[in-house]
Amino acid sequence: xxxxxxxxxxxxxxxxxxxxxxxxxxxxxxxLYWYRQTLGQGPEFxxxxxxxxxxxxxxxxxxxxxxxxxxxxxxxxxxxxTEQGDSAxxxxxxxxxxxxxxxxxxxxxxxxxxxx
Amino acid sequence: xxxxxxxxxxxxVPEGATVAFNCTYSNSASQSFFWYRQDCRxxxxxxxxxxxxxxxxxxxxxxxxxASQYISLLIRDSKxxxxxxYLCVVRVRGSGNTGKLIFGQGTTLQVKP
Numbered sequence: 717x718x719x720x721x722x723x724x725x726x727x728x729x730x731x732x733x734x735x736x737x738x739x740x741x742x743x744x745x746x747x748l749y750w751y752r753q754t755l756g757q758g759p760e761f762x763x764x765x766x767x768x769x770x771x772x773x774x775x776x777x778x779x780x781x782x783x784x785x786x787x788x789x790x791x792x793x794x795x796x797x798t799e800q801g802d803s804a805x806x807x808x809x810x811x812x813x814x815x816x817x818x819x820x821x822x823x824x825x826x827x828x829x830x831x832x
Numbered sequence: 833x834x835x836x837x838x839x840x841x842x843x844x845v846p847e848g849a850t851v852a853f854n855c856t857y858s859n860s861a862s863q864s865f866f867w868y869r870q871d872c873r874x875x876x877x878x879x880x881x882x883x884x885x886x887x888x889x890x891x892x893x894x895x896x897x898x899a900s901q902y903i904s905l906l907i908r909d910s911k912x913x914x915x916x917x918y919l920c921v922v923r924v925r926g927s928g929n930t931g932k933l934i935f936g937q938g939t940t941l942q943v944k945p
Contacts, residue, residue: 749932756937756938758919758936758937758938759876759933759935761932761933764931772932807875807876811931816864817863817864818864818931818933821933825874826875828873
């Protein structure tokens with residue numbers, strides 16, 4: 717599979733627990749994005765990496781959220797002390813910087829988080 | 833106000849119908865424009881880019897009006913397989929050249945036999 721992989725596909729957790737999601741981008745893609753999508757809404761930008769550097773974070777990314785891309789390959793998104801409002805689909809996308817801006821995005825299938 | 837606004841629908845149309853979706857964006861620094869398709873519980877996938885000159889891909893026609901900050905998508909001869917959510921997407925020029933995409937809420941289309 718040469719697409720963007722996300723793991724797990726589904727996660728059910730109790731309120732207050734910590735969760736971590738993983739994204740494996742397409743290997744030659746140096747840019748990686750995290751988005752969050754709630755029911756009935758479009759994806760909302762959370763954060764962006766170019767290689768291992770986190771270059772932008774949305775104000776949606778509260779201090780309970782942290783993302784890393786330690787070697788410029790896979791990325792993790794951690795949510796601490798989960799709240800019911802964190803229930804959403806978390807989407808990862810990657811692209812190669814030499815693509816024309818706005819183009820070349822490949823999205824993963826997402827991790828669906830349910831906080832009970 | 834959201835940066836990209838769409839009528840969420842749903843649009844329920846019979847097979848063979850022509851349906852049009854509209855979208856407005858608020859940031860005049862928006863540079864690139866797209867329509868994405870998202871099937872239920874799946875990831876978004878690029879349907880087509882949108883240009884001021886208009887562009888067509890088979891039964892799909894997209895149009896951009898920069899002066900009005902308005903984007904449209906026309907689907908002719910609707911098929912059952914067109915049933916999905918259509919997301920209006922813009923890329924906004926940022927200081928860091930992030931290349932992030934801003935999505936609209938999505939418009940749901942249901943094509944009935």
